[in-house]
Each structure stands twice: as structure tokens, then as C-alpha cells.
Amino acid sequence: MKVVALAGGVGGAKLVDGLAQCVQPENLTVIVNTGDDFHHFGLHISPDLDTICYTLAGLANPETGWGRAGDTWVVMGEIERLGGPTWFRLGDRDLATHLERTRRLQQGERLSEVVTAFCQAWGVKVKVLPMSDDPVSTVVLTKEGIELGFQDYFVARQCQPEVRGFRFVGSETAQPTPGVLEALRRADLVVICPSNPWVSIGPILALPGVRETLMHKVVVAVSPLVGGQALKGPAAKMFRELGWQPSPLAIAHFYQPLLRGILVDVSDAVWADEIRRLSIIPEVTDIVMRNIQDRIRLARKVIAFGQKVVETSAL
Numbered sequence: 593m594k595v596v597a598l599a600g601g602v603g604g605a606k607l608v609d610g611l612a613q614c615v616q617p618e619n620l621t622v623i624v625n626t627g628d629d630f631h632h633f634g635l636h637i638s639p640d641l642d643t644i645c646y647t648l649a650g651l652a653n654p655e656t657g658w659g660r661a662g663d664t665w666v667v668m669g670e671i672e673r674l675g676g677p678t679w680f681r682l683g684d685r686d687l688a689t690h691l692e693r694t695r696r697l698q699q700g701e702r703l704s705e706v707v708t709a710f711c712q713a714w715g716v717k718v719k720v721l722p723m724s725d726d727p728v729s730t731v732v733l734t735k736e737g738i739e740l741g742f743q744d745y746f747v748a749r750q751c752q753p754e755v756r757g758f759r760f761v762g763s764e765t766a767q768p769t770p771g772v773l774e775a776l777r778r779a780d781l782v783v784i785c786p787s788n789p790w791v792s793i794g795p796i797l798a799l800p801g802v803r804e805t806l807m808h809k810v811v812v813a814v815s816p817l818v819g820g821q822a823l824k825g826p827a828a829k830m831f832r833e834l835g836w837q838p839s840p841l842a843i844a845h846f847y848q849p850l851l852r853g854i855l856v857d858v859s860d861a862v863w864a865d866e867i868r869r870l871s872i873i874p875e876v877t878d879i880v881m882r883n884i885q886d887r888i889r890l891a892r893k894v895i896a897f898g899q900k901v902v903e904t905s906a907l
């Protein structure tokens with residue numbers, strides 16, 4: 593079965609890691625959000641791509657989920673001493689990734705080519721595709737009427753400003769990376785990872801042709817919300833501020849009409865009937881990924897559930 597995963601951030605990386613352990617690499621493609629890419633110290637930073645690639649390579653920092661395991665902070669320390677900005681923490685090993693990516697981009701390589709080269713160097717066999725080689729920037733619209741760049745909102749302001757909406761600047765004209773629409777067309781199953789729907793999956797869905805292609809596919813999602821809370825990040829807060837009760841039902845509504853099935857946590861079993869009323873099949877299971885065994889167990893469950901939904905859809 594050919595599987596395509598849409599992902600961004602730490603929750604997405606964990607499920608992708610599980611999927612990589614139970615799907616043959618040639619049958620798994622990961623399409624990654626680049627809406628939170630930005631420039632810092634003149635470097636091109638791609639947080640979601642790096643989080644996913646580091647995780648797949650076994651290089652990710654297990655405490656934060658982002659950045660490199662065992663990184664050192666010599667450069668940040670020296671920048672601090674010189675009075676430079678330290679709000680966005682770049683470890684020494686992580687900096688090598690940003691330096692080399694920026695150098696290659698300046699030499700005319702496409703972002704997708706850089707990702708392929710890095711994956712090869714890190715021993716990542718799964719196909720990882722940035723959603724676009726063209727720049728797309730997520731902008732957060734706040735209650736005060738101010739527009740914030742994504743990392744300014746997320747890291748510098750710790751997601752504190754109340755949100756009113758989002759814009760994905762560049763998404764109307766950006767083209768999906770070569771191979772993205774083709775991978776989606778060939779997929780037997782598309783998995784929306786437990787990433788933030790508003791700012792991790794939203795930018796991918798905003799690209800020309802993506803929604804239209806997904807309308808013809810079997811798409812299942814794993815809820816990023818458990819018991820009304822996001823396991824990590826501001827997803828639940830965003831749903832509340834935008835007037836939705838944070839729950840797997842809200843996730844199902846968000847992805848309608850693309851979604852055929854959704855995996856929800858056992859603690860959210862109460863939502864199953866209402867989800868079914870949207871003509872979306874709910875699957876109730878333990879979706880919390882505390883360790884690598886959980887990642888693999890959930891990934892197997894996603895594949896088995898997806899297979900069931902594919903068979904049901906073929907009837």
C-alpha cells in the first residue's frame with residue numbers, strides 16, 4: 593500500500609517515525625509544511641523539515657522534539673555576549689544544517705534537492721518532500737489587529753497573543769514541489785498526522801491542486817487533540833480563540849470534506865457518534881505517543897484502519 597503522510601512539527605514527526613518502521617521506504621512519502629520557514633542571521637531555517645528529518649535519522653533532541661540531541665550552545669553563548677538575538681535557540685550542530693542549506697540554496701539548488709541530499713547523508717530512506725520549493729510564510733493575525741510572523745508568534749511571544757486567523761503568504765502562487773501531486777495521486781492512503789491543523793497542515797492544503805487531488809483519495813487523520821488539549825503546542829488554544837470547542841469533532845469538521853476516517857483517543861470516545869454523523873469513520877484507540885513503541889503501535893493502527901477504510905470506500 594502506497595502511503596503519503598502530511599506532517600509538520602513534533603507530533604507529526606513522531607507518527608512519521610512510527611510509519612517509517614512499518615511501511616517500506618519506497619511506499620512512504622512525507623509532505624512537510626514549510627510555512628514556518630524563516631530567515632534568521634541570514635540563514636534559511638526550516639523548522640518542520642528539520643524536526644522530521646532529525647527524528648527519522650534518530651538525531652532529534654528527545655526533550656524538545658526540535659533541534660539536535662546532545663547539541664552544544666557555544667555559538668549562541670558568544671552571540672549573547674555580543675548582544676545579539678538569542679530568542680530563537682540554534683545549537684552548534686543544528687547550525688551546520690542551516691549554514692549548509694543556505695549555501696546550497698544560494699548556489700541555486702531547490703529546497704527539495706537540499707532535503708534529498710541531507711536525507712541521504714543522514715541515512716533517511718523515506719522520501720521527504722517540502723510542500724513547496726517556493727516561499728510560503730504563515731502569518732498570524734492577532735486580536736489586537738497586528739500581524740506576526742510565525743516564529744515571532746510561536747517562539748518569541750510563546751503563542752500568547754490571541755489569534756483571529758492566519759494567512760499563508762505566497763500560497764496562491766507557490767507551486768507544490770515536483771512530486772507532491774504525483775505522490776498524492778499514486779497514494780492508496782493519505783495520512784494527516786497529529787500536527788496543528790491551522791498552521792502545520794493548513795499551509796499544505798492551501799497550495800494549488802492539493803485539496804482537489806485529495807478529494808479523490810482515501811484520507812484519514814490522527815487527532816492532535818486529546819481530552820480537549822493539544823499534546824504539544826497551541827492547537828487547542830487556537831481552536832478556542834477561533835470559536836471552536838477543541839475536540840476530535842472540531843478536527844473532523846476542520847478537514848471536511850476531505851476526510852474519510854479519524855483516529856481519536858480512548859478518552860474522546862464520547863465524540864464518535866457525532867463524527868460518524870459527518871460521514872467520517874471514527875476509530876477509538878490510544879493515540880498518545882510516549883515512546884518509540886507507541887509510535888510504532890499507533891502507526892500500525894493507522895495503516896490497519898486506513899486499509900479498512902480503503903476497502904470500505906471501494907465497495
Ligand code: FO1
Pocket residue numbers: 600601602628638639640642643658659679680681682686743746747
Ligand atoms: N522552538 C522554541 O520554542 N524555541 C526555540 O528556541 C526554537 C529553536 C528552534 C531551532 C531550530 C528548529 O528547527 C526549531 C526550533 N524551534 C524552537 C521549534 C520550532 O520553531 C517550532 O516548534 C515549529 O516551527 C512549530 O512546528
